[in-house]
Amino acid sequence: MxxxxxxxxxxxxxxxxxxxxxxxxxxxxxxxxxxxxxxxxxxxxxxxxxxxxxxxxxxxxxxxxxxxxxxxxxxxxxxxxxxxxxxxxxxPEPPKLIVVGAGHIAVPLVQIAKVLDFHVIVIDDRLLFANRERFPDADEVLVGDMARVLKEMTLTPACYIVLITRGHSYDEPCLREIIHSQAKYIGMIGSRRRIKACFQRFRDEDKVAEEVIERVYAPIGLDIGTETPAEIALAILGEVIKVRRGGKAASLSDR
Amino acid sequence: MAGLGSCYEGGDGEGKKKDSIYHQVKEFLDKGETLAVATIVSVKGSTPREVGAKMVVTAWGEILGTIGGGCGEADVKREAIEAIRTRKPRTVRIDLLDDISSDSPAVCGGIMNIFIDPWWPERDQEAGSAR
Structure with missing residues (x-):
């Protein structure tokens, strides 16, 4: 017994x-x-x-x-x-942060996410970037075609996904794999112009419904006037926490 | 979990958590000891910790974890030792409003209800009808 x-x-x-x-x-x-x-x-x-x-x-x-x-x-x-x-x-199932793209923002992002008690997974197709030396704090570092790795993963409502690959041509196929998933948060980096074009392709070619597209946080992050990679990482995680806990992200003194 | 065409890059992977409060509870129970788990079950106003925060108290008054530093912890510890002795749970109301005028750093201003639950090995084994 x-x-x-x-x-x-x-x-x-x-x-x-x-x-x-x-x-x-x-x-x-x-x-x-x-x-x-x-x-x-x-x-x-x-x-x-x-x-x-x-x-x-x-x-x-x-x-x-x-x-x-x-x-x-x-x-x-x-x-x-x-x-x-x-x-x-x-x-609850511990929250999982899936960082897609192991570039310069990913490094401080993983560090801060570990302080926040996320189970952190980093994915990149370049071993030169996705490795233990670069991400000693990450729980998992996966090397492979990013969209394909995402496709193989079980995505639950405890998953928060950050798309910050080196280019739009990589973010878009990744987003296509996860947009219908149960993940609680999907954020994608990029300029407004590129994001608009991407969403238009999703509507026209993939027939993705408007309410599904609206789930995606793009451009990614809170507006806190970021300048450095670490500040961008903080703005992204601020948005993740806002979605997780249901906050408004205004200054408390402004209420 | 990694898919086709991907490989795993070193590390111990699934960072298992071995430091949960229940790991500590089990450790004491395995040694045959009785202990008390104090949990904040409801709060009103401003309190140092959230509902669900826990503290383990051993029969000798050793404390693991915190329900808010100085705020009422001494009272909880006393009640916990009593709960361990009698093996009867109890709820303690900690009123932090009284502390405001004091020079204690633990000035909070709220009220919290703390459930103090004694655990001992035989009780823990009563896990019963797992279905």
């Missing part, structure tokens, strides 16, 4: 999405004890000592909502046997 702590350690090491529900308070006739737990992984109960099937069902339902909101929260569950105050601890 397994234990809660064993399951929790496995979840942390495998980077799985999970919710640990702990009963904090019990009112009414319910025989559930404070401190009882239900660990939900992949939408299923991985471990529980709640002992009340109706409560477990309610917890399972609420867990899905908490996980999609990525927010830990105390929730009151009204059950026939009484009211339970349950704390839902959300352990």
């Amino acid at each position: 397994t234990s809660f702590s064993e399951e929790l350690v496995a979840i942390s090491e495998q980077g799985a999405a999970a919710v640990l529900a702990t009963v904090v308070e019990v009112a009414g006739e319910s025989r559930v004890e404070a401190g009882a737990k239900c660990l939900v992984r992949d939408g299923k109960v991985a471990a529980e000592n709640i002992g009340d099937p109706a409560a477990v069902e309610a917890i399972l339902r609420e867990s899905a909502a908490r996980l999609s909101a990525e927010k830990s929260q105390l929730v009151s569950l009204d059950l026939p046997s009484g009211k339970l105050e349950v704390f839902f601890e959300v352990m």
Whole structure:
């Protein structure tokens, strides 16, 4: 038999999405004890000592909502046997930053992204750029045709993709591979003129719907007056965090 | 994960996290110890840490992690040792409003509710009906 702590350690090491529900308070006739737990992984109960099937069902339902909101929260569950105050601890899949193009912006981008606790993957087709010496902090450095590497990847809503290759002719085929993916963020570098032309080709030749094109953040990054590669990297990650956490990116003092 | 025509460039790859709070919890449980996990379950106003922040307290009052530095941590530690002794969980309300006039650096101004949950090996093994 397994234990809660064993399951929790496995979840942390495998980077799985999970919710640990702990009963904090019990009112009414319910025989559930404070401190009882239900660990939900992949939408299923991985471990529980709640002992009340109706409560477990309610917890399972609420867990899905908490996980999609990525927010830990105390929730009151009204059950026939009484009211339970349950704390839902959300352990979302760790966010993944996929950096396509290992040029001069990628270097500070990877460094800052690691400080922000992203799992960072760098892709380039040139070993001279995509290597461990250049990216000692990256979790994965992949060398290969960039569009093809992206095509082979499983892209989940925990993925944030930054297209910063050395040229437009590389960004565009990459974007074509990922534009319909589940990735939460897709950003592409480039001038407004080139981006406009690219989007027009997507509309005309690939019949990509307008709302799909609108998902793409291009030109990439927040407007903070960047000048250096590191500042551009910060502007890109500022935008990524804004999308992840749902911020507005205005100065707090301007409210 | 890398596709056709790509190769993997060195490194240990999947940077496994071995430092989660549950790694520490498991380590203590494996030694047969009882410990308490204190979690911020709700807040009101300005608090040093967010809902979900955790701190582990051992039976000797050793602390791992933080729920906000000086803000109420001593109270939580005392209650945690009591929870470990009685093996009964409890919720503690920490009112940081009182601190404003003090010269403590931990001036926050909010209220936080902290659930203190004792863990011991037998309880941890009750993982039950995995389905």
